[in-house]
Amino acid sequence: MPELPEVDTVRRGIAPHITGKSIDRVIVRNRHLRWPVPARLARSITGQTVHAVTRRAKYLLLQLDTGTLIVHLGMSGSLRLVNADTPVGKHDHIDWVFAGTCLRYNDPRRFGSVHWTRQAPDQHWLIKDLGPEPLGDDFTGAWLYQRSRGRRGAVKNFIMNSHVVVGIGNIYASESLFMAGIHPNRAVGRISLPRYELLVECVREVLSDAIAAGGTTLRDFVGGDGKPGYFSISLNVYGREGEPCPGYCGASIRQRVIGQRASFFCPKCQR
């Protein structure tokens, strides 16, 4: 399931191949995604040039002449660069055909989405209320501390809340909290400012390491160059229930469900 590093890996993979090119044709084979693909999509954007490929949270933003395509990969979506004559596979929903290449959107589980807007992307309803980027200057320990006052939830749910900070999915939430030595179930109101400052640094390190390495995934993810984005990044705790803590503390990694999601942690190192 693509997390922010995977989405950014896709962005970097496709951008050089489509930036500056015009969309010759749009083929929508299956409109059924999380929200229906706009019926007038092809008519709206055919002939327009891609000026930039950027990212906000896990949304990919393709800036065209008169608006922006907002693409989300859900948990099983992928974008691949193929030849226009590459045989169409199951769950290939959309082609954006350019001169010499074709951007193909595939999403077996249909949790992804494609929107077209003439608004500034920051004004779009999917994006306007999102919290700060985890790698941006607005994401600070002071921000987390301030936002956590008077709240009672578990810190893992807190940092996965897109109104608090975007782009931290289930895998990297567990990894960041392990690195920071904070128990995922700890109440947000019972974490000090210095610990939030440490957590921010750990989130940044985990995400930027993953971006540098090309993104992590468990399955389904395919990079913009058509190669699997999968790489054996050393996840310290995620999926490692029962294994020894990488901190050599002698304890073993535990799993429990927090906020309906599997969470992995060391019961000794994380408090």
Add this chain to the structure above:
DNA sequence: AAATTCTCCTGAAGGC
């Protein structure tokens, strides 16, 4: 307001 639950969907995994 904040917290919790529900929802979409397919394919993988596991039991038999």
Add this chain to the structure above:
DNA sequence: TGCCTTCAGGAGAATT
């Protein structure tokens, strides 16, 4: 070519 059940997972929507 085995069939059936269970379940994960992003994140907005609905509910409490």
